Amino acid sequence: MDSSIKRKGPSLWLLGLFDQLSFMSDLDVQIPTAFDPFADANAEDSGAGAKDYVHIRVQQRNGRKSLTTVQGLKKEFSYNKILKDLKKEFCCNGTVVQDPELGQVIQLQGDQRKNVSTFLVQAGIVKKENIKIHGF
Template identity: 70%
Template sequence: MVETEVQIPCAFDPFIDIKQDPDCCVGGKQYVHLRIQQRNGKKSLTTIQGLKKGVSYEKILKDLKKEFCCNGTIVQDKELGKVIQLQGDQRKNAFAFLTRVGVVNKDQIKIHGF
């Protein structure tokens, strides 16, 4: 009989980096999430979450409101940090604005919703 030494790998957790660093996402990239939330009837909100901490949220919000002719606010969330909320479905506009201004790259933005 031939003895072969076989090592059985221990339990591998592929999401260990994400659990240790909540700001880190798949592949070590930090993503900016653009989501839509339905309100009453046809009304909706667009949320922008995950911008870098060094970015001035107030200046970005001011420019977004001025360019898209909509209202908006900054909400402080316990788990998510600062989140920008805009009136209406502004996901495509926000994507174009954030990439044009140079706040984030195209591959760092995830658009969610219907």
């Protein structure tokens, strides 16, 4: 490229692109709304007699560290006793956190999703079909 030629202002390609964008915004085109893949699931959960699911999630902390959360257990269970057994079984640390929206949530160190789900089923706390495992 010749160093003596210097461009001042935007290139012709960009000007053409801006003309196209302004032309496209002048049209009255109805853009369809985005498809919500969870609409059916939300409709099923909001109905009467919806199942109470136990949600087991994993959250990334920093680096390789992760955190497993368990929410949705029935209120009649002692969260502290369940936490004590989980910590002893999986050799990890954990805590019970009080959330204003979700209620009590059990947090465990590490990715313990499969371990927690099998433990809850074997202990008879939750049926297998009422467990939802989330995460990456």
